[in-house]
Amino acid sequence: RAKEQGRNSYQFYTEGMQDREVLRLELDRDLSQALANDEFVLYFQPQLNLETGRINSVEALIRWQHPVRGLLPPAEFIPLAEESGRITEIGRWVVRAACRQLTRWKGTPCEHLRIAVNLSGRELDDDTLIDHIRQTLNSEGVAPSRLEVELTEEIFIQNIEHNLNQLSQLHQLGVHLAIDDFGVGYSSLGYLRDFPVDLLKIDRSFITDVTERHDDAVITRAVINLAHNLGIQVVAEGVETEEQLHFLKAHRCNLVQGYLISCPIPAHDLEQALEEGILSPEHPVGQGL
Numbered sequence: 336r337a338k339e340q341g342r343n344s345y346q347f348y349t350e351g352m353q354d355r356e357v358l359r360l361e362l363d364r365d366l367s368q369a370l371a372n373d374e375f376v377l378y379f380q381p382q383l384n385l386e387t388g389r390i391n392s393v394e395a396l397i398r399w400q401h402p403v404r405g406l407l408p409p410a411e412f413i414p415l416a417e418e419s420g421r422i423t424e425i426g427r428w429v430v431r432a433a434c435r436q437l438t439r440w441k442g443t444p445c446e447h448l449r450i451a452v453n454l455s456g457r458e459l460d461d462d463t464l465i466d467h468i469r470q471t472l473n474s475e476g477v478a479p480s481r482l483e484v485e486l487t488e489e490i491f492i493q494n495i496e497h498n499l500n501q502l503s504q505l506h507q508l509g510v511h512l513a514i515d516d517f518g519v520g521y522s523s524l525g526y527l528r529d530f531p532v533d534l535l536k537i538d539r540s541f542i543t544d545v546t547e548r549h550d551d552a553v554i555t556r557a558v559i560n561l562a563h564n565l566g567i568q569v570v571a572e573g574v575e576t577e578e579q580l581h582f583l584k585a586h587r588c589n590l591v592q593g594y595l596i597s598c599p600i601p602a603h604d605l606e607q608a609l610e611e612g613i614l615s616p617e618h619p620v621g622q623g624l
């Protein structure tokens with residue numbers, strides 16, 4: 336009996352594996368068409384500046400309007416694209432789409448915004464990335480200071496010299512650099528000394544219980560102080576409650592981002608929200624995605 340059960344669970348396991356493998360292959364095939372078919376879209380999530388009460392920057396978050404599966408979040412295709420290497424093309428599309436958006440926003444309530452784009456560590460491996468960003472900014476007529484790049488701490492673990500070189504070029508160009516998901520990586524703090532970092536984004540996992548857990552509060556305060564003493568600004572990710580907002584304000588966090596202010600929303604909704612001046616913790620915008 337035990338043997339039978341074992342065999343059954345083994346079969347179940349392999350069928351599950353096969354399903355997943357089929358799904359992966361299908362998605363990978365679809366991914367190769369997605370760019371040509373113009374199926375990616377950028378959503379934008381505002382960052383509230385706690386000193387000014389204004390919104391001067393937004394993070395661009397990619398979604399895939401899949402012809403059959405509907406609107407897919409990045410978790411469902413970015414890891415796959417990283418594995419296959421397609422992420423390089425996607426990253427280029429993201430940078431171009433962000434620059435185009437900045438151009439389109441001229442003369443609208445969004446014209447002062449900076450856009451932060453997420454890049455995978457893997458994209459930094461590409462020696463032509465910085466040239467590509469420079470050319471895209473040029474051809475779209477966008478000032479480099481309107482663009483920010485978010486990278487996670489993984490870039491400080493491997494290929495450090497190469498990555499430092501790439502990011503120094505980016506910094507010289509005038510593009511801002513943010514460290515995303517700060518505090519959950521395995522890298523050392525030494526890179527904060529060596530790399531041209533403009534912003535730290537405290538990972539949501541510290542913010543979620545920041546008003547209930549002493550340890551999260553201590554870590555969050557320490558990160559803010561560390562960053563400020565190094566001349567780096569701090570963004571808190573995943574702010575969902577008034578209490579979190581008050582805590583962060585009291586401890587001089589520079590910017591907050593989260594559902595309390597707004598979910599990631601399409602460009603048009605952002606324009607409307609800024610035009611109506613309704614983006615504030617009192618009037619959150621969008622429904623979680």
Ligand code: C2E
Binds near residue numbers: 409
């Ligand atoms: P991230 O850059 O750390 O982005 C923050 C994620 O948290 C986003 O998920 C956002 O929608 C979500 N979020 C924002 N506020 C809140 C909140 O208050 N509560 C909760 N529970 N979640 C919140 P999303 O859009 O699904 O993106 C997930 C990740 O996918 C991003 O994490 C980023 O690492 C990656 N990603 C997104 N766009 C791109 C892209 O264009 N290129 C690359 N390479 N990666 C991307």
Ligand code: MG
Binds near residue numbers: 453485515
């Ligand atoms: Mg990010």
Ligand code: MG
Binds near residue numbers: 516536538572
């Ligand atoms: Mg993050």
Ligand code: MG
Binds near residue numbers: 515516
């Ligand atoms: Mg993340």
